[in-house]
Amino acid sequence: MNTKAQGFSTTAIHAGQDADPATGATVVPIYATSTYTQAAPGQHKGYEYSRTGNPTRAALETCLAALEGGARCLAFASGLAATNAVLAQLRPGDEIAAAADLYGGTFRILEKVFRPWGLVAHYTDDPSPDGFRRILTPTTKMVWIETPTNPLLQIADIAALADLAHNAGAILAVDNTFASPYLQQPIKLGADLVVHSTTKYLGGHSDVVGGAVIGRDDLMQAIQFYQNAAGAVPGPFDSWLVLRGIKTLAVRMDRHCANARQLADWLAKHPAIARVHYPGLPTHSGHALAKKQMRDFGGMISISIKGGKEAALKFLTHTKLFSLAESLGGVESLVGHPATMTHASIPAEIRQARGIDDGLVRLSVGIEDVEDLRRDLELALES
Ligand SMILES: Cc1ncc(COP(=O)(O)O)c(C=O)c1O
Numbered sequence: 309m310n311t312k313a314q315g316f317s318t319t320a321i322h323a324g325q326d327a328d329p330a331t332g333a334t335v336v337p338i339y340a341t342s343t344y345t346q347a348a349p350g351q352h353k354g355y356e357y358s359r360t361g362n363p364t365r366a367a368l369e370t371c372l373a374a375l376e377g378g379a380r381c382l383a384f385a386s387g388l389a390a391t392n393a394v395l396a397q398l399r400p401g402d403e404i405a406a407a408a409d410l411y412g413g414t415f416r417i418l419e420k421v422f423r424p425w426g427l428v429a430h431y432t433d434d435p436s437p438d439g440f441r442r443i444l445t446p447t448t449k450m451v452w453i454e455t456p457t458n459p460l461l462q463i464a465d466i467a468a469l470a471d472l473a474h475n476a477g478a479i480l481a482v483d484n485t486f487a488s489p490y491l492q493q494p495i496k497l498g499a500d501l502v503v504h505s506t507t508k509y510l511g512g513h514s515d516v517v518g519g520a521v522i523g524r525d526d527l528m529q530a531i532q533f534y535q536n537a538a539g540a541v542p543g544p545f546d547s548w549l550v551l552r553g554i555k556t557l558a559v560r561m562d563r564h565c566a567n568a569r570q571l572a573d574w575l576a577k578h579p580a581i582a583r584v585h586y587p588g589l590p591t592h593s594g595h596a597l598a599k600k601q602m603r604d605f606g607g608m609i610s611i612s613i614k615g616g617k618e619a620a621l622k623f624l625t626h627t628k629l630f631s632l633a634e635s636l637g638g639v640e641s642l643v644g645h646p647a648t649m650t651h652a653s654i655p656a657e658i659r660q661a662r663g664i665d666d667g668l669v670r671l672s673v674g675i676e677d678v679e680d681l682r683r684d685l686e687l688a689l690e691s
Pocket of ligand 1: 386387388389411413454458483485486504505506507517518519635
């Protein structure tokens with residue numbers, strides 16, 4: 309199927325999802341099989357063993373590669389398994405340049421798994437090209453960014469950082485989890501690899517954990533070898549859930565963005581709020597850049613509540629529609645406290661130096677009716 313000329317939703321619903329060749333099933337079946345019967349040794353229909361390949365997973369991989377504009381995609385058992393597969397392409401003695409504001413689990417794998425293995429990570433608080441230039445060394449092999457970042461919603465210039473990385477002989481990997489391919493396609497802006505926690509917007513319903521890597525064919529060959537050799541693959545049911553979620557990504561994201569924009573405008577004027585981090589606000593330092601490289605500004609908002617930790621914890625336990633929970637990107641609204649939840653794996657002094665203060669609260673704005681969400685936040689703030 310030629311997906312090049314198609315719109316985003318058409319690709320989301322059709323890429324990799326032709327009718328099942330065996331039965332005509334219109335929806336890709338859940339191929340719950342670990343193995344495949346061969347006519348003679350080595351004579352098979354493209355599948356031998358489901359760690360190596362599974363048709364449901366293959367449909368998801370084809371679809372995601374098309375949505376991100378990459379040559380290939382490989383699906384993993386979680387976002388961190390995908391991150392692990394990318395980092396494992398580096399070698400002991402290599403260095404990686406990363407933005408300081410990043411998902412706590414990514415920081416943890418860099419510091420607690422890969423540093424002892426010999427990979428050295430340098431972090432910049434300034435996600436501009438100049439900030440990254442200052443931490444590049446002759447042995448930097450990869451630049452790693454999220455944009456928008458988790459949890460401060462900073463914006464990094466993907467095209468400029470791709471140039472910077474390439475001129476330094478490195479590659480650029482972008483964790484595109486917060487934006488999803490509907491809002492931003494890093495490969496089209498020059499990135500070499502895109503990483504996803506498909507647990508979030510791609511799955512979209514908080515009912516599955518998964519990950520994916522998308523990129524250039526030459527880079528993906530080594531990652532495919534690693535996927536099979538290390539084996540952190542998603543099962544067919546999980547692959548199917550993510551594929552089903554992807555079909556409605558565009559309509560969900562439009563609503564996430566519209567709801568978040570309205571709530572961010574309202575929160576910015578609220579007397580109990582010290583600061584709102586949302587790239588859609590004209591006052592946000594990354595607003596112009598986000599406008600340039602994103603279709604819309606996303607569904608994530610972080611707020612600093614006046615009164616610090618005590619006020620934040622009170623607020624968190626008084627929302628009714630916003631569930632106090634880890635994760636993000638589902639249809640239901642979630643609220644979290646980065647300092648004690650998603651970013652607890654970052655030591656307190658580093659966390660605070662990076663602006664993740666104890667009064668910071670992260671909102672994953674769902675697709676409920678926005679007036680109900682506003683009222684829920686208002687009642688919790690009054691508490
Ligand atoms: C930006 C980002 N990247 C990666 C991950 C890790 O994904 P997973 O929890 O699916 O392993 C997360 C999880 O919260 C995340 O927010």
